[in-house]
Amino acid sequence: MIRTLRDLLLQRAARLQERPALSAPGWGTLGYARFRNRIEGIAFGLLAEEGSPDAWHSATGTAWDWASELAAAVSGLCWDPDGSPVPADVLGGAGFHAEAGRERYHSRERVLSEETPFHRGMSHGELLRRLTRLNEQLGWDHETELPLPLARLGDPPQRAALWSLLYAGGHAVLLDRVGADWDPAPFGTFWE
Numbered sequence: 001m002i003r004t005l006r007d008l009l010l011q012r013a014a015r016l017q018e019r020p021a022l023s024a025p026g027w028g029t030l031g032y033a034r035f036r037n038r039i040e041g042i043a044f045g046l047l048a049e050e051g052s053p054d055a056w057h058s059a060t061g062t063a064w065d066w067a068s069e070l071a072a073a074v075s076g077l078c079w080d081p082d083g084s085p086v087p088a089d090v091l092g093g094a095g096f097h098a099e100a101g102r103e104r105y106h107s108r109e110r111v112l113s114e115e116t117p118f119h120r121g122m123s124h125g126e127l128l129r130r131l132t133r134l135n136e137q138l139g140w141d142h143e144t145e146l147p148l149p150l151a152r153l154g155d156p157p158q159r160a161a162l163w164s165l166l167y168a169g170g171h172a173v174l175l176d177r178v179g180a181d182w183d184p185a186p187f188g189t190f191w192e
Helices: 005-015 032-047 063-074 099-108 124-138 156-168
Strands: 020-024 028-031 055-057 117-119 145-149 171-175
Touching (some): 005 032, 005 156, 020 063, 028 032, 032 063, 032 099, 063 156, 063 171, 117 124, 156 171
């Protein structure tokens, strides 16, 4: 049963291992198993330092932003535009997959619950409930592929679309340019 955002990532990675999860410039296409590994590498880095902040944010304009948001979620940390910036070395550098964060990451699994805060008063459970309702409307599944503009990664509708794709087991394709296929309307009030 999926109760937390970590459960969501782990379940998708286990069931859809080689199915495409994310395609992005500089990354190529990552299947769900490799995508999970990328997320956990960032999570280890976020948790490596004692006394690390509880709220994070990343605005690099790259796929690392989406991966960082997921890493914060699966670590039980909050995602907030006013949070501490994710250190650059955690994004594929020396802090990525930091061994010092491994034990903290795995021990946090015991304390994650539906009530764990994630984003501005929204808990893991509330986000999952909203994703359930949205996915019922959209009808997305693991065959869904959605091109999204890389330059708009931080926009609330696009963040909601990315979460919806993860929930459905779909494939997010981040592109430098996207045509008229991207319609943010269904996601406009998701975070309200």
